[in-house]
Amino acid sequence: MKKLTPKPFLKWVGGKRSLLKQLDTNLPEFVKKNEPFIYIEPFLGGGAMFFHLLNNYNIKEVFLNDININLINTYQEIKNNVNDLITELKCLEENYSKINSKEKKKIYYLEKRKLFNVSKNILKKSALLIFLNKTCFNGMYRENSLGKFNVPFGDMKNPKICDKDLLILLNKTFNNATFSSTSFNKKFIKKSNYPIFYYLDPPYRPISDTSSFKDYSSKNNFNDKMQKKLFKFCEKINKNNCFFMQSNSYSNNGFFQDLYKNFNQKELLAPRMIEASGNNREKIKELIIYNYE
DSSP states (O other): OOOOOOOOSSOOTTOOGGGHHHHHHTSOHHHHTTOOEEEEESSOTTOHHHHHHHHHSOEEEEEEEOSOHHHHHHHHHHHHOHHHHHHHHHHHHHHHHHOOSHHHHHHHHHHHHHHHHHOOOHHHHHHHHHHHHHHBGGGOOOBOTTSOBOOOBOOOSSOOOOOHHHHHHHHHHGGGEEEEOSOTTSSOOOOOSSOEEEEEOOOOOOSSTTTOOOOSOTTOOOOHHHHHHHHHHHHHHHHTTOEEEEEEEOOTTOHHHHHTTTSEEEEEEEEEEOSTTSOOEEEEEEEEEESOO
16 A cells, blocks of 8 residues: 655645656755755645655755635644544535535535635635635636635536545644745745755746736736746845745746846746636746756
């Protein structure tokens, strides 16, 4: 029986699972040599890169952040209140599995989506976030301008809503993790006796009018002004003798190539949905930008 290892518990738009091998090849040498380091990820999302590094390298301390407060609250509930979270999820899973028609499952889903959007109870809201992620269209998280989750029903076949073994494992995994939900450039410049490595996976600059995904959070408006703010943050990381790798879209107009001209850059090929309809998928170019040899 294959041993269970820590891994993402949610499907997340922009997740890096398909790029992990390429990203791994370009990690700093001290990481690849298994030397201890501090890890900081300001745009956490589903955490694929974090779990990859955790399973393969020598992380001493972890700081994980995302502007989506509902997401971070869910990580916190796994860390601090996993048994009650599992109880909530089991109830949702049992009720959902008893429903024997697609239309009735959709009605149940929409009821829980409405409850998620009005609930003030962090435990219940975290359980609902996991439930919605497992049953919504394409595992997306999207908010409207009022901050309401609005992804339609997905009709997933036999979704595993309560992965008890994984959640218990993550509860132990998160012991040394510090979670926060704030702007990417707040509280992240750290000093340590260990090397500090940042992985930055911001909302990508759109490669076309139909490929942008702007509604991850109602607080999110990651336009070119924010991309330039992130560049200043990377400069600050560099000046502090810390290390960073950033993932972003490849710009045909040279936006990132010019902005980060004093840093190292490399093109990667990534499987990506490049049309809003989801019908056009192919490998497209992405960039990684980093400040080490």
